[in-house]
Amino acid sequence: MGIKLDTALDEFLDYLVSEKGLLKNTIEAYSRDLRAYLDTLEKRGVSAPGGMDAESLEHHMVTLSRRGLSPSSRSRALSAIRHFQKFLLREGQAENDATSEIARPKKPRRIPKVLTVEQVERLLDAPGDDAPGLRDRAMLELAYAAGLRVSELCNLVFDQIVEEERVLVVRGKGNKQRVIPYGKPAARALAAYLSKARPELAGARVTPFVFLNKRVGTISRVGFFKRLKQHAIAAGIQRAVSPHVLRHSFATHLLEGGADLRYVQELLGHSDISTTQIYTSVDSRHLIEVHRAFHPRG
Numbered sequence: 001m002g003i004k005l006d007t008a009l010d011e012f013l014d015y016l017v018s019e020k021g022l023l024k025n026t027i028e029a030y031s032r033d034l035r036a037y038l039d040t041l042e043k044r045g046v047s048a049p050g051g052m053d054a055e056s057l058e059h060h061m062v063t064l065s066r067r068g069l070s071p072s073s074r075s076r077a078l079s080a081i082r083h084f085q086k087f088l089l090r091e092g093q094a095e096n097d098a099t100s101e102i103a104r105p106k107k108p109r110r111i112p113k114v115l116t117v118e119q120v121e122r123l124l125d126a127p128g129d130d131a132p133g134l135r136d137r138a139m140l141e142l143a144y145a146a147g148l149r150v151s152e153l154c155n156l157v158f159d160q161i162v163e164e165e166r167v168l169v170v171r172g173k174g175n176k177q178r179v180i181p182y183g184k185p186a187a188r189a190l191a192a193y194l195s196k197a198r199p200e201l202a203g204a205r206v207t208p209f210v211f212l213n214k215r216v217g218t219i220s221r222v223g224f225f226k227r228l229k230q231h232a233i234a235a236g237i238q239r240a241v242s243p244h245v246l247r248h249s250f251a252t253h254l255l256e257g258g259a260d261l262r263y264v265q266e267l268l269g270h271s272d273i274s275t276t277q278i279y280t281s282v283d284s285r286h287l288i289e290v291h292r293a294f295h296p297r298g
Contacts, residue, residue, distance in 0.1 A: 012030075135211055156209070
C-alpha cells in the first residue's frame with residue numbers, strides 16, 4: 001500500500017484507455033477532475049490512497065462549490081472520483097470507499113434543445129453542390145438519420161458502412177458496438193458524396209476515413225461544427241445549432257412518431273434507459289403544444 005496518489009492516478013488513466021476503451025476527451029475530463037481532487041488531498045497532507053477519507057472528499061466538494069462550479073460539473077467530478085475509488089479498492093490500494101457517504105449534487109433536469117422537422121429539412125437542403133457541400137449534406141443526413149455523436153460521424157470508416165442493408169456499425173462510448181439503420185435520403189446523399197465529391201477531396205491520398213477535408217485529411221469535429229453553423233444560418237434557423245442538437249432531434253422525432261423508448265435507447269447507445277428518458281419530457285412538451293393549439297378549450 002506504499003503507492004503514491006500520482007502513480008495510482010496514472011495507473012487508473014491507463015486502465016481507462018486499455019481496459020475500458022474510453023474516448024480521448026473522456027480521459028482528459030477524468031484527468032482534470034481527478035488531478036483537482038489530488039491537489040485538495042495534497043493540501044490536506046494526503047499523499048497515498050490509504051489516506052483518502054470522506055472528510056477530505058467533502059472538503060473537496062465544498063471547494064468546488066465555492067469556486068462556482070455548477071451542480072452538473074460537481075456531479076461529474078464526483079462520478080470520476082467514485083470510479084477512481086472503486087479502481088483503488090479492486091487493486092488493493094485502498095481499504096475503504098471514501099465516496100460511500102457523499103451524496104451526488106442535485107442538478108436541474110435539462111430538456112434537450114431540438115429542431116422541428118421543418119427546420120431539419122431546411123438545414124439538410126442548405127449545403128451546395130460543390131465537393132464540400134456534398135460532403136456536408138451526407139454528414140448532416142447521416143447525423144440526423146442515425147443519431148450519431150459527432151466523434152462517431154467524423155471518425156466513420158468504410159468498414160462501418162453496410163450499403164446494401166443501409167446500416168452503420170458504430171462503436172461508441174466504452175467501445176460498445178451498435179447497429180443503426182439509415183434511410184433512403186441519407187443513402188442517396190452518401191452515394192452522391194462518394195461518387196462525385198470524395199475523389200476530389202482525397203486527391204492522391206488513400207485513407208479508410210469516409211469524410212475528408214481537402215487540406216488536412218479527415219474533417220475534424222471543430223471543422224464540421226463550423227460548417228454546420230454556416231448551414232444553419234443559410235437555412236434561416238434563428239437559434240444555436242450544434243451536432244448534438246441533431247442527435248437530440250433524432251431521438252425526439254422518433255418518440256413523437258411512436259417509437260418505443262427502449263428502441264431509441266438502443267439506437268442512441270445509452271447503457272442506462274434513464275439517460276434516454278429525458279426525451280420523454282420533450283415528447284410531453286410536444287403533446288402539450290398540440291393540445292393547446294388544436295383543442296377547442298386548450
